[in-house]
Amino acid sequence: MDDVNVSLDNVIAALVDMGFEISKAVEATKLVGPFLQDALDFILNGCANSAAVNKTDSDYGFLDRSLSSNGCSSSGASILGKRSFSALPENRGKQSTITKQLHSLDRQKKYKQDSVPSVPQSKVSEASLQRLTHKKEPMVEQLHVVQGEEYFPLCGANGEIGTDWEEKTHTILRKYFGISSLKGFQREAIEAWLANRDCLVLAATGSGKSLCYQIPALLTGKVVVIISPLISLMHDQCLKLAKHGVSACFLGSGQTDCSIEHKAMSGMYGIIYICPETVVRLIGPLQRLAENRGIALFAIDEVHCISKWGHDFRPDYRKLSILRENFKACNLKILKFDIPLMALTATATMDVREDILKSLHMSKETKVVLTSFFRPNLRFSVKHSKTSCMSSYQKDFKELIDVYCPKGMAGKGKSHTLIYGMEDQFTGPNRSDALNLSDSEIFSDSFSDNSSETSLKDGNPEMTVDFLEDEVDFCKNGDDLDVSCAEFDANCPFKDCDLSQSCERPASSVQHEQLLEAQGSVGQGPTIIYMPTRKETVTLANYLSRAGVKAAAYHAKLPKAHLRQVHKEFHQNVLQVVVATIAFGMGIDKSNVRRIIHYGWPQSLEAYYQEAGRAGRDGKLADCTLYADLSKIPTLLPSQRSAEQTRHAYKLLRDCFRYGMTTTCCRAKTLVNYFGEDLSCEKCLLCDVCVSGPPHLQDMKAEADVFMRVIASYAGPTFYGGSFYERPHLSNGRHGRPMGTPNFRMVVSRIREQYKEFATTDRLWWQGLARILEERGYIREGGEMIQVSMKYPEVSELGLKFISEPENNFYAYLEADMLLSKQIQKPFSSFAEWGRGWADPQIRRQRLERMKGRRKTKRNKFSKNRDRDLKTVRGRITAKLSK
Ligand SMILES: Nc1ncnc2c1ncn2[C@@H]1O[C@H](COP(=O)(O)OP(=O)(O)OP(=O)(O)O)[C@@H](O)[C@H]1O
Numbered sequence: 051m052d053d054v055n056v057s058l059d060n061v062i063a064a065l066v067d068m069g070f071e072i073s074k075a076v077e078a079t080k081l082v083g084p085f086l087q088d089a090l091d092f093i094l095n096g097c098a099n100s101a102a103v104n105k106t107d108s109d110y111g112f113l114d115r116s117l118s119s120n121g122c123s124s125s126g127a128s129i130l131g132k133r134s135f136s137a138l139p140e141n142r143g144k145q146s147t148i149t150k151q152l153h154s155l156d157r158q159k160k161y162k163q164d165s166v167p168s169v170p171q172s173k174v175s176e177a178s179l180q181r182l183t184h185k186k187e188p189m190v191e192q193l194h195v196v197q198g199e200e201y202f203p204l205c206g207a208n209g210e211i212g213t214d215w216e217e218k219t220h221t222i223l224r225k226y227f228g229i230s231s232l233k234g235f236q237r238e239a240i241e242a243w244l245a246n247r248d249c250l251v252l253a254a255t256g257s258g259k260s261l262c263y264q265i266p267a268l269l270t271g272k273v274v275v276i277i278s279p280l281i282s283l284m285h286d287q288c289l290k291l292a293k294h295g296v297s298a299c300f301l302g303s304g305q306t307d308c309s310i311e312h313k314a315m316s317g318m319y320g321i322i323y324i325c326p327e328t329v330v331r332l333i334g335p336l337q338r339l340a341e342n343r344g345i346a347l348f349a350i351d352e353v354h355c356i357s358k359w360g361h362d363f364r365p366d367y368r369k370l371s372i373l374r375e376n377f378k379a380c381n382l383k384i385l386k387f388d389i390p391l392m393a394l395t396a397t398a399t400m401d402v403r404e405d406i407l408k409s410l411h412m413s414k415e416t417k418v419v420l421t422s423f424f425r426p427n428l429r430f431s432v433k434h435s436k437t438s439c440m441s442s443y444q445k446d447f448k449e450l451i452d453v454y455c456p457k458g459m460a461g462k463g464k465s466h467t468l469i470y471g472m473e474d475q476f477t478g479p480n481r482s483d484a485l486n487l488s489d490s491e492i493f494s495d496s497f498s499d500n501s502s503e504t505s506l507k508d509g510n511p512e513m514t515v516d517f518l519e520d521e522v523d524f525c526k527n528g529d530d531l532d533v534s535c536a537e538f539d540a541n542c543p544f545k546d547c548d549l550s551q552s553c554e555r556p557a558s559s560v561q562h563e564q565l566l567e568a569q570g571s572v573g574q575g576p577t578i579i580y581m582p583t584r585k586e587t588v589t590l591a592n593y594l595s596r597a598g599v600k601a602a603a604y605h606a607k608l609p610k611a612h613l614r615q616v617h618k619e620f621h622q623n624v625l626q627v628v629v630a631t632i633a634f635g636m637g638i639d640k641s642n643v644r645r646i647i648h649y650g651w652p653q654s655l656e657a658y659y660q661e662a663g664r665a666g667r668d669g670k671l672a673d674c675t676l677y678a679d680l681s682k683i684p685t686l687l688p689s690q691r692s693a694e695q696t697r698h699a700y701k702l703l704r705d706c707f708r709y710g711m712t713t714t715c716c717r718a719k720t721l722v723n724y725f726g727e728d729l730s731c732e733k734c735l736l737c738d739v740c741v742s743g744p745p746h747l748q749d750m751k752a753e754a755d756v757f758m759r760v761i762a763s764y765a766g767p768t769f770y771g772g773s774f775y776e777r778p779h780l781s782n783g784r785h786g787r788p789m790g791t792p793n794f795r796m797v798v799s800r801i802r803e804q805y806k807e808f809a810t811t812d813r814l815w816w817q818g819l820a821r822i823l824e825e826r827g828y829i830r831e832g833g834e835m836i837q838v839s840m841k842y843p844e845v846s847e848l849g850l851k852f853i854s855e856p857e858n859n860f861y862a863y864l865e866a867d868m869l870l871s872k873q874i875q876k877p878f879s880s881f882a883e884w885g886r887g888w889a890d891p892q893i894r895r896q897r898l899e900r901m902k903g904r905r906k907t908k909r910n911k912f913s914k915n916r917d918r919d920l921k922t923v924r925g926r927i928t929a930k931l932s933k
């Protein structure tokens with residue numbers, strides 16, 4: 051019996067794949083049984099070919115069909131195997147006509163919403179619906195699974211929801227999502243919407259924000275329009291909804307079926323995902339939609355993208371105030387009240403929250419729903435690694451390879467396809483060439499040239515930017531930076547909206563205790579590794595593949611077919627590791643991701659937490675590890691930024707650097723503090739800091755004293771009642787360096803030269819000390835720019851007071867870079883010694899030869915790169931400038 055059901059489900063899935071209504075498919079299979087051809091005949095001609103009735107499924111080969119990798123094709127040919135339906139020209143004609151008829155019929159039905167026939171869903175098993183979504187990824191826009199009459203809509207004739215909305219919501223939750231109840235924050239958000247209020251939902255990654263805007267559509271039968279920044283996210287969400295039997299579609303540059311827009315605007319879908327550019331273009335049709343079927347809500351997902359203070363600024367999001375302006379009761383006669391706005395994000399600092407409210411023109415009565423950002427099952431850690439060479443890979447990924455390829459298996463498995471759709475290039479003799487991506491690709495995914503000239507070298511049209519996932523790799527430029535810092539002043543019009551109210555706690559202490567008990571390896575679940583540059587994603591994926599791990603690279607410049615395939619295989623648990631840039635970040639909702647590895651400094655803690663949030667969405671323990679070179683100060687990845695944005699970007703990077711350097715504060719606490727939350731439990735008890743504990747407390751009085759005295763001495767005798775040294779030559783203030791302030795290196799050199807006891811100390815050690823002193827308010831950055839690590843130290847009043855009182859002590863914990871400098875213990879050669887070295891003829895000769903060699907390599911590298919550079923806009927500009 052089960053077999054028959056499975057076959058039945060497959061036939062239904064195949065029919066829906068072809069574009070037929072699910073009700074027709076169910077009806078046909080009910081009458082003719084699990085036989086595709088017969089079901090087709092029945093639908094197309096009204097009768098079944100009885101000869102086929104006794105055939106078995108395997109005669110028809112639809113079970114082992116392969117899906118088209120083109121995510122949005124509506125062709126059924128590839129899924130039909132040998133007895134391909136579309137191979138029959140006459141049938142193709144019929145299908146198209148009948149599908150059209152069905153769609154037009156469907157449209158009429160939708161206009162008369164209340165008379166939508168209920169589908170005999172009992173006949174369609176859960177497995178069938180799942181298959182409809184998983185196997186039918188390309189067809190999501192054509193899936194408008196009709197909802198049962200009894201649930202659609204649940205509001206009264208006059209559009210009133212009624213007081214029993216909770217009961218109705220529970221029915222919907224059980225029926226469509228298999229969920230028993232709403233979470234507290236979801237209820238709050240829905241209540242705000244019921245009261246026609248705007249709402250800002252700030253809730254942790256994976257907490258279930260999507261339900262807040264999906265429920266209104268199911269409760270009212272009106273349309274909910276969701277603005278989302280990522281094509282892949284919209285696509286994933288539509289698939290999930292289709293799986294649950296809810297009609298949804300997405301509109302934007304990734305939508306290949308032009309008819310969907312028209313259907314959506316005529317009210318055929320209850321939930322419309324739409325990208326911000328498209329929403330701006332469709333204001334007129336949306337107004338008509340509001341007048342006809344009605345729009346229940348505008349939801350702006352991942353709303354932090356609206357703020358240039360956020361980590362993922364999308365200029366198009368700033369235009370979304372258009373929603374408030376055009377859907378006000380005073381502008382649209384049919385409306386009794388402004389269509390409510392619901393803005394949702396998991397990563398918004400206080401600045402960003404204010405910016406969201408202002409930029410969207412949300413009402414002053416906006417309800418702010420805030421939950422804890424704490425994810426109790428995520429185990430954070432930071433590890434030092436050079437992250438730049440093959441030997442780092444060998445060291446850092448040995449454990450990971452052992453997880454997926456137990457001893458003896460490593461390297462023996464069949465190497466996984468690295469780039470789908472480019473197998474020829476990657477397996478042929480030129481494989482290494484193919485991996486040697488152009489220079490433009492070494493830039494991060496936050497920087498790319500959007501012009502069509504960025505098509506990749508093999509001329510494959512699929513590989514032009516137009517064909518690629520456009521969600522992340524476009525340049526987030528600051529062209530429309532029209533908000534000044536002054537906006538964040540005390541006169542904020544939203545000061546009545548409490549943006550920092552107390553939060554709902556997501557996990558009980560019992561759950562947390564269970565997690566603590568379950569400490570250990572997180573097991574074999576999937577891993578996502580985030581790399582800062584595109585080139586490195588391919589290199590590492592290649593390395594892991596060769597070691598036998600099923601790994602694939604993901605960045606927005608890879609062929610679209612490949613990206614879709616990676617998504618698909620990742621969700622189907624085929625891939626073990628995805629090595630990605632930020633392109634594979636927001637919205638990825640896979641419950642069993644066990645490890646998130648960041649290989650290199652992230653650009654902000656918001657981006658880091660957002661990406662780490664992909665892990666452990668099933669509530670089980672998951673690892674979030676950051677490998678970073680703790681001996682180097684992180685730098686900003688290239689991007690187009692205004693001066694103001696650069697300043698802000700440095701601030702974000704500095705916070706990230708400090709997160710990596712701390713040895714005393716629980717990582718989870720640092721992260722949630724960053725979002726303005728005070729972690730009530732003080733410690734997560736899982737992270738490396740909580741587990742290893744801080745290092746020994748040390749008295750650093752002598753070092754602190756010397757460091758500040760040397761800085762103070764640069765300001766001259768008047769600065770600090772009696773100087774230790776003659777005032778050196780002062781800077782002329784260039785590069786934002788204030789007069790009388792030395793740069794950090796100068797201070798360290800001077801300490802090494804003047805104080806024998808510190809002659810062998812490392813820069814890293816002083817860098818750590820400077821940070822501690824800054825945190826305690828003894829020194830401050832004297833330069834104009836915010837620096838990741840202090841560049842132009844200046845002693846504050848408090849610092850001067852400290853050095854003038856010899857009885858003071860100064861206890862502190864060594865930070866990560868200080869500990870590292872102790873481990874390195876390299877023999878130090880002071881500037882003076884280095885200078886003396888030039889007097890020795892042998893040392894001089896060696897040094898000159900080394901310098902000559904270095905210059906030669908540099909020149910060679912430049913001339914070699916120049917030709918390749920000509921294929922990129924940046925390269926051409928560089929070549930022009932260097933002429
Ligand atoms: N009330 C609930 N009870 C149980 N599970 C729920 C509930 N609400 C949502 N979920 C589940 O939580 C998971 C994550 O939901 P969702 O994708 O909406 O998270 P999110 O908050 O949008 O995360 P992100 O910020 O990463 O986008 C989903 O798989 C969903 O089924």
Ligand SMILES: [Mg+2]
Pocket residue numbers: 259260351637
């Ligand atoms: Mg979400």
